[in-house]
Ligand code: PMP
């Protein structure tokens with residue numbers, strides 16, 4: 001007699017889908033961040049690959065989350081985010097940049113910047129539309145365009161300073177260009193956009209229907225007294241832009257996945273039509289806690305100098321190593337050129353480094369569609385002094401072949 005469990009599993013097989021799946025993302029594998037963090041775990045390595053701090057979130061902020069949870073703020077937040085947090089953001093952008101975003105109509109809280117990016121791209125990209133992305137690029141932009149039937153046009157940031165080639169950009173614009181995605185401070189390179197860059201973008205997009213997505217998740221992580229040129233400082237650009245931020249970066253809490261979008265009302269209306277069906281709303285107690293915590297500007301205004309010290313410590317400790325240190329003006333990533341050490345392509349060198357020396361980093365080639373190789377790896381320096389010294393002691397030992 002056939003046992004019931006076998007019978008059920010046979011039935012399941014008979015009825016299971018047997019057609020062809022045509023992938024919407026045939027070229028896309030598992031994110032390099034997941035791959036390298038997994039390798040770091042397997043080899044018990046110091047993980048400087050995926051970008052996240054190894055030091056704790058402020059006790060005060062954790063207490064605030066507990067406070068709001070205990071107070072019973074545990075059900076769905078409003079779709080656009082809790083009013084307290086939208087108001088806090090509106091005041092913060094007014095104070096920091098003189099920008100005016102209406103808390104009700106022009107600000108939306110999201111489940112992190114990744115969701116904000118995907119939702120924004122889905123709201124505006126239609127079949128056949130083109131989006132311009134600068135490479136190397138953060139990995140989530142292109143798949144979001146492709147999933148929505150759009151086409152990606154890749155502009156290259158110029159090695160080694162990773163600046164935009166302003167002669168190339170106008171040649172890439174066509175009647176189908178719907179979006180240009182910018183990111184400053186820039187992941188993975190640590191380059192930043194200047195006032196001149198923003199003005200050029202403003203001129204190039206004038207009298208077009210092109211929208212801008214400005215990924216500013218590292219807005220506070222900017223060094224050397226450089227001023228962050230937020231898109232909101234340029235009213236003409238801001239009128240065609242969705243500005244995206246993340247509290248994960250600002251409050252050392254990448255696992256909380258809470259972010260935001262600022263955009264003029266006409267763009268925000270379209271954003272919300274999609275947002276409500278992607279996630280509906282973000283995490284309630286965290287939104288209340290962050291709203292409260294943002295009231296004190298000391299909680300974010302010294303982030304630049306905090307991370308600059310880490311950048312300097314990391315670079316100083318590698319001064320006499322075989323690595324060449326590339327300029328880094330923002331983010332918490334440092335690029336290191338290893339061409340004095342090895343001729344291996346980036347992915348192979350990164351694998352060798354994690355297997356043989358227990359240091360995990362990200363090959364910058366992963367941020368290029370064509371896997372361009374400059375013999376450069378990205379290292380995250382959002383780590384304690386102890387971790388950074390331990391890692392740099394190993395990296396400094398590596399000798400030219
Ligand atoms: N944009 C950039 C440039 C990032 O580096 C990251 C993540 N580190 C994100 C977006 C996504 O942010 P979140 O974790 O809030 O989704």
Ligand code: GLN
Pocket residue numbers: 031033034049050051052187
């Ligand atoms: N933004 C982080 C980085 O660049 C990782 C985000 C992720 O794991 N998707 O490392």
